[in-house]
Amino acid sequence: MMEPTQSQLAGEVTSQAITSPEVQHPSAIPAPAPAARPERRKKPRIRQTPPEPVPPPHLDDYKGIVGEASIDELRFLANGLKGKTVKMVNSTAVGGGVAEMLNQMVPLLNEVEVKTHWEVITGGNDFFEVTKAFHNALQGSDYQLTQQARDIFLMHNQINSQRIQFNEDFVVIHDPQPAALIHSRDDSRRWVWRCHIDLSNPSREVWEFLAPFIERYDAAIFSSQSFTRQLAIPQYLFYPCIDPLSEKNKELEDSFIQKVCDEFGIDRSRPIVTQVSRFDRAKDPVGVIEAFKQARKYVDCQLVLAGGGATDDPEGAAVLKEVLEAAGDDPDIIILDLPPWCALEINALQRASTLIVQKSIREGFGLTVTEALWKGKPTIAGAVGGIPNQIIHKLTGALVHSVDGCAYQIRYLLTHPDFARQLGHNGREHVKENFLMTTNVRRWLLLLRILAGQSK
Numbered sequence: 001m002m003e004p005t006q007s008q009l010a011g012e013v014t015s016q017a018i019t020s021p022e023v024q025h026p027s028a029i030p031a032p033a034p035a036a037r038p039e040r041r042k043k044p045r046i047r048q049t050p051p052e053p054v055p056p057p058h059l060d061d062y063k064g065i066v067g068e069a070s071i072d073e074l075r076f077l078a079n080g081l082k083g084k085t086v087k088m089v090n091s092t093a094v095g096g097g098v099a100e101m102l103n104q105m106v107p108l109l110n111e112v113e114v115k116t117h118w119e120v121i122t123g124g125n126d127f128f129e130v131t132k133a134f135h136n137a138l139q140g141s142d143y144q145l146t147q148q149a150r151d152i153f154l155m156h157n158q159i160n161s162q163r164i165q166f167n168e169d170f171v172v173i174h175d176p177q178p179a180a181l182i183h184s185r186d187d188s189r190r191w192v193w194r195c196h197i198d199l200s201n202p203s204r205e206v207w208e209f210l211a212p213f214i215e216r217y218d219a220a221i222f223s224s225q226s227f228t229r230q231l232a233i234p235q236y237l238f239y240p241c242i243d244p245l246s247e248k249n250k251e252l253e254d255s256f257i258q259k260v261c262d263e264f265g266i267d268r269s270r271p272i273v274t275q276v277s278r279f280d281r282a283k284d285p286v287g288v289i290e291a292f293k294q295a296r297k298y299v300d301c302q303l304v305l306a307g308g309g310a311t312d313d314p315e316g317a318a319v320l321k322e323v324l325e326a327a328g329d330d331p332d333i334i335i336l337d338l339p340p341w342c343a344l345e346i347n348a349l350q351r352a353s354t355l356i357v358q359k360s361i362r363e364g365f366g367l368t369v370t371e372a373l374w375k376g377k378p379t380i381a382g383a384v385g386g387i388p389n390q391i392i393h394k395l396t397g398a399l400v401h402s403v404d405g406c407a408y409q410i411r412y413l414l415t416h417p418d419f420a421r422q423l424g425h426n427g428r429e430h431v432k433e434n435f436l437m438t439t440n441v442r443r444w445l446l447l448l449r450i451l452a453g454q455s456k
Contacts, residue, residue: 012350020392044334045263050341055246060440065244066438074438077445078112084452086116087166089181090174091131093120095308097240097280097367098174098196101440104243108441114448119164121178126155129314131177134210137203138176139282139362139385145205157181159271170448173217176360184201184215190451193217197364198227198385217290218451223365224386236447239389240365241440242374242431247343249374260348264304264336272299274353276346276371279319279337282362284382286326287403289333291359293349294407296332299414306336306349307308349376359406360384370435372396373427378420380409390435396427 002011057280059071088106090098102118109287111117123131130149137143157180166184172192174180183314185191193214198224199207207229214220219234228235242249261268285305292303305323308316320337327333338345350356356379363385370390372379383399392395398409413420 011436014147018371033236044265044336046336046338047342047345048339049337051344053342054247056104057243059108061245062438065432066436070438070442074441074445075441077449080449081114081445081452084114084170084448085168085169086114086172086448087168088116088118088172088174089121089164089178090118091121091123091128091177097365100242100246100248101240101437102174104246104437105441105444109438109444112441112445114445115170120183121156121160123156123160123177124161125314125419126152128177132314134176134206135197136282136362137206138210139198139363140201141203142384143203143206145203145209150209154180157183170451176210179213182213185216190219190454191217192219192221192447192451194221194238195227197222197226198362199229200226202229208388219447221273221447224389227386236443238440238443238447239435240367240370240386241435241437242370242435243365244374248347249371251349252344252348256344257348257352260345261352264334264345264349265405266334266349266352267302268349268352271299271354272304272352273301273355273357273410274304274306274349275357275359276306276350276368277358277360279316279323281315281319282360283307284359284361285319285323287361288357289323289326290361290403291357291406291410292333293330294404295410295414299411301354301410301414302332302334304334304349304353306334306338306346307336308340310343353377354414355380355410357406357410358382358387359400359403360387363387366390368399373424373437374431376424377429378404378423379427380413390430392430393424396430397423 059074084108088102090102092099106116106118130152133143157178160178161181161184166186168189169193170190172194173179174194175196182191183191215232217233219236220231221236221238222228223238223240224372225237258268266272275288279285288305295301311438324335327335350372356377358366358381360366360382361384363382365386366381369379369381370388373376373390373396379391379397380400381391381397385402388399391399393399400406400409
């Protein structure tokens with residue numbers, strides 16, 4: 001990869017260094033008045049009905065991306081697991097990176113004859129309000145654990161343990177919501193806890209409540225080496241992944257990208273800064289708006305905030321309201337509340353973008369960053385969670401710690417297009433090497449073989 005030049009490294013400044021608009025730097029020169037703009041569509045046209053389901057890709061379809069040898073290796077590893085069965089359990093079928101990964105990974109495991117079934121737990125609003133609070137507390141938010149919250153968590157896990165059968169050779173439980181299902185374990189089966197969130201600084205009360213459940217598993221998997229806790233069971237590092245052939249990541253015709261921009265009222269003749277994520281305070285969408293408004297004083301651009309909700313996140317509507325209030329009637333800020341079936345539209349938005357932002361203040365891994373890098377887009381993201389595993393600062397993207405830092409990087413990259421283009425190229429290569437679905441399937445096959453050996 002190309003090393004950044006001295007002038008490129010000049011773009012790295014602290015937020016304290018940007019104290020006024022008078023800082024004399026090329027990216028701080030006020031932008032010329034933009035040309036006349038086309039009238040923006042007052043209400044974006046968003047598809048309201050799901051499209052027909054697309055058949056999942058087959059392993060051979062990936063040969064053109066990862067090479068034939070990599071696909072042959074997967075089939076070889078699966079040979080030692082023929083006849084074995086796997087159950088994956090998580091908290092939502094739509095919304096969020098875990099559901100997206102399972103949607104793509106489960107068919108591939110079945111294709112190599114490792115029979116895999118995916119179950120989604122159920123629960124009322126009281127359960128998901130508690131588990132959302134747990135989720136935030138495990139990533140460092142203040143939270144006082146009550147007996148009522150404990151009882152709600154245990155009750156719904158008990159209800160789900162009675163509803164779901166665990167007859168498979170391997171059971172994989174994703175994240176804290178269904179963690180107490182371990183009470184259903186049979187010693188003849190191997191149980192794995194797959195944690196997708198950052199546990200480096202958890203609420204002590206919540207972690208002490210959950211840890212006894214976790215230590216009954218045979219293994220735990222984390223998304224970053226910095227996320228782990230002291231545990232009495234083996235721990236493994238699995239990076240999350242994207243599917244390069246999914247609707248959200250496959251190549252698109254430019255005519256379709258233009259059509260989506262027209263429907264959403266986005267002007268492709270001007271720079272487009274985009275953040276794609278759930279409307280979640282941890283993604284700091286209001287901070288993105290503030291950074292955009294700072295940057296726009298010096299460079300002409302427009303902002304797209306595209307997202308939606310997830311069935312296990314009851315805060316989404318409240319956060320969307322905060323975002324709409326922060327945006328006000330600014331014609332250059334486009335808020336898109338997209339249903340979960342708009343993967344193609346999200347793909348088109350990312351490909352139309354000049355820059356992509358993911359200004360998270362707390363994060364598990366941040367698959368929207370992976371998606372942006374795969375599309376070769378210069379990407380600015382918060383230096384939290386698993387994002388630093390993806391963005392090597394000034395080599396595969398730009399890491400930021402504040403609104404001011406985000407605003408600066410928007411200005412810098414929009415005024416240094418050659419450097420931005422090189423970041424995009426490097427980012428795509430980094431994803432190809434580390435974060436594609438085929439690599440993830442390989443990791444799972446290797447782990448299942450290890451666990452199968454332990455059960456003999």
